[in-house]
Amino acid sequence: xxxxxxxxxxxxxxxxxxxxxxxxxxxxxxxxxxxxxxxxxxxxxxxxxxxxxxxxxxxxxxxxxxxxxxxxxxxxxxxxxxxxxxxxxxxxxxxxxxxxxxxxxxxxxxxxxxxxxxxxxxxxxxxxxxxxxxxxxxxxxxxxxxxxxxxxxxxxxxxxxxxxxxxxxxxxxxxxxxxxxxxxxxxxxxxxxxxxxxxxxxxxxxxxxxxxxxxxxxxxxxxx
Amino acid sequence: xxxxxxxxxxxxxxxxxxxxxxxxxxxxxxxxxxxxxxxxxxxxxxxxxxxxxxxxxxxxxxxxxxxxxxxxxxxxxxxxxxxxxxxxxxxxxxxxxxxxxxxxxxxxxxxxxxxxxxxxxxxxxxxxxxxxxxxxxxxxxxxxxxxxxxxxxxxxxxxxxxxxxxxxxxxxxxxxxxxxxxxxxxxxxxxxxxxxxxxxxxxxxxxxxxxxx
Numbered sequence: 001x002x003x004x005x006x007x008x009x010x011x012x013x014x015x016x017x018x019x020x021x022x023x024x025x026x027x028x029x030x031x032x033x034x035x036x037x038x039x040x041x042x043x044x045x046x047x048x049x050x051x052x053x054x055x056x057x058x059x060x061x062x063x064x065x066x067x068x069x070x071x072x073x074x075x076x077x078x079x080x081x082x083x084x085x086x087x088x089x090x091x092x093x094x095x096x097x098x099x100x101x102x103x104x105x106x107x108x109x110x111x112x113x114x115x116x117x118x119x120x121x122x123x124x125x126x127x128x129x130x131x132x133x134x135x136x137x138x139x140x141x142x143x144x145x146x147x148x149x150x151x152x153x154x155x156x157x158x159x160x161x162x163x164x165x166x167x168x169x170x171x172x173x174x175x176x177x178x179x180x181x182x183x184x185x186x187x188x189x190x191x192x193x194x195x196x197x198x199x200x201x202x203x204x205x206x207x208x209x210x211x212x213x214x215x216x217x218x219x220x221x222x223x224x
Numbered sequence: 225x226x227x228x229x230x231x232x233x234x235x236x237x238x239x240x241x242x243x244x245x246x247x248x249x250x251x252x253x254x255x256x257x258x259x260x261x262x263x264x265x266x267x268x269x270x271x272x273x274x275x276x277x278x279x280x281x282x283x284x285x286x287x288x289x290x291x292x293x294x295x296x297x298x299x300x301x302x303x304x305x306x307x308x309x310x311x312x313x314x315x316x317x318x319x320x321x322x323x324x325x326x327x328x329x330x331x332x333x334x335x336x337x338x339x340x341x342x343x344x345x346x347x348x349x350x351x352x353x354x355x356x357x358x359x360x361x362x363x364x365x366x367x368x369x370x371x372x373x374x375x376x377x378x379x380x381x382x383x384x385x386x387x388x389x390x391x392x393x394x395x396x397x398x399x400x401x402x403x404x405x406x407x408x409x410x411x412x413x414x415x416x417x418x419x420x421x422x423x424x425x426x427x428x429x430x431x432x433x434x435x436x437x
Contacts, residue, residue: 010295017287017299021306028310032317039320130327132403 043127044111048083048096051113051123055085055093061215063208069215082205084216085113092216094122095209099201104189106130108139110197112149114206116213119156120178121198124149129190136190144172145184145191153178154202156210163203169195235354239361246369246411247418251338255329256370257407263386265325266374270367272315272330274360276307277339281347281359288348300343301334308334338362369414376410377401 048058060072063080072081083096094115100107108131113123126140139145155164165179169192175182181198183191209216245251252273260266280303284291291299312330316323323330333339342362347355375385381401383391400406 006292006294010292013291013299014295014302016290017302021302024306025309028313032313035317036313039317043320128324135399135403 044083047111047125047127048085048113050125051096051111052085052094052115053113053123054087056088057086057090058096059084059086068208068212082209083111092116095216097201097205097209098127099197101193101197101200103129103131103193104136105132108190108193108197110194112198112201114154114202114209116210116216118151119154119206121149121152121154121202124194124198126194131187131190136187138184138187139190139194142184142187145182148175148181151178152181152198154198154206156207160210161207163206167195167199167202232354232357235357236361239358239363239365240368241365243362244365244369244418245338245362246366247415248422249338250415251341252336252366253411254332255336256373257404257411259326259329260370260373260377260407260410261381261402262325262378263371263374264322266370267367268315268322269326269329270363270370272311272326273333273336273339273366274363275311275314276304276333277342277363277366278356278359279307279310280304280339281342281355282352284343284347285350285352285355291348296348297340297344300340300348304339304343305334338366372414373407373410376414377406381406 045058049055060081060083061069062072062076063069063082069082079098079100081098085093085096087093094113096111096113099110099112102108106129108126109128110124110126112121112125114120115122124146129137129140131137131139152167153165154167156162157164165177168177168180169183170176170180172182172185174180181191181195183195239245243249246253246256255269255273259269280300283303284300287299308331311333312323315326315330342359346358350358379385379390380398381403383389383395383397398406401410
């Protein structure tokens with residue numbers, strides 16, 4: 001076989017296999033997309049209801065730098081979307097806020113419930129983490145650590161612009177204030193990472209949510 | 225093309241025991257040690273690998289006369305990567321929890337020397353039916369090995385099997401077993417047991433051969 005013919009055969013093989021593989025990937029992607037999106041939505045909804053105990057209705061709001069909060073649309077950035085949870089009577093239970101930060105092994109993604117009336121964090125769930133099994137992953141399972149997030153103080157200062165007491169990590173057994181997070185022995189870096197994510201996220205979100213709390217209350221009254 | 229049934233059974237069985245990818249060939253050690261901290265993770269990774277190896281072997285065997293020798297490795301990798309992407313979407317559609325637990329190791333199936341090795345050594349030189357059986361045997365052999373490791377590690381490290389508690393409330397789990405070091409301990413132990421059984425089988429076969437003579 002001549003050199004050009006050999007090269008042509010190689011091109012034909014690679015282009016043919018590439019096209020076949022591309023077609024297969026696109027077909028499977030399109031076929032599984034609705035199920036994957038439904039799974040992701042169900043997983044998020046489950047997490048929102050878990051971090052906002054008592055909530056049975058969820059509405060998502062997107063934060064726009066200029067216009068403030070507005071009902072979220074599918075194309076909105078997930079990192080700037082919060083989820084308000086309402087009880088069966090339509091009363092606002094709280095707002096589930098996503099947060100993200102570096103842990104020991106990789107980035108940790110969480111969602112936590114903020115109750116505006118009590119100005120506390122009332123629940124937390126880890127959405128994604130690659131912390132060490134048996135050690136760092138105790139941030140997801142350790143009951144004593146998770147009990148930090150049933151009434152964690154995140155009140156704002158009198159001016160409403162900043163936090164009165166930023167969330168603070170302390171060693172196990174040394175918690176003395178309602179804004180302190182008691183760590184886990186053997187998972188110090190991971191538990192401190194959760195406290196840091198909450199501190200930074202609450203500093204960014206809580207004053208804004210408090211300022212625009214009427215948007216979330218209004219949605220309840222409209223109750224579609 | 226008709227395939228000899230005895231030959232086909234051998235193609236299938238060799239991956240399960242005689243040429244087991246983990247216990248004999250010691251291949252794919254990265255996921256073997258990383259994802260076997262629970263039986264369910266081990267089973268899911270084993271099934272995902274089986275899916276990829278069976279389909280890639282089948283497609284490569286059916287296209288073997290069409291793929292020139294010079295571009296065979298590139299073509300094999302393209303085919304394997306495609307099936308890995310497919311299995312990634314399928315796991316996401318079946319269970320997001322499972323997808324989270326397996327993490328980056330799903331994508332890393334593409335670089336498993338076991339799969340590329342079977343494509344190059346077997347599927348590119350044999351019929352579609354033989355290649356499919358070879359892939360199925362190797363995949364199930366890999367799954368069996370992962371499941372052995374995952375079960376031992378979960379029972380000792382978490383006190384459960386497939387998430388079901390096995391011990392009374394006072395049981396103190398051996399946390400080391402679900403850490404990477406526990407993977408090495410368990411693998412060493414299972415390799416010891418597996419090789420002991422194989423050497424006994426070989427000795428018995430040798431003795432029976434001598435008796436017959």
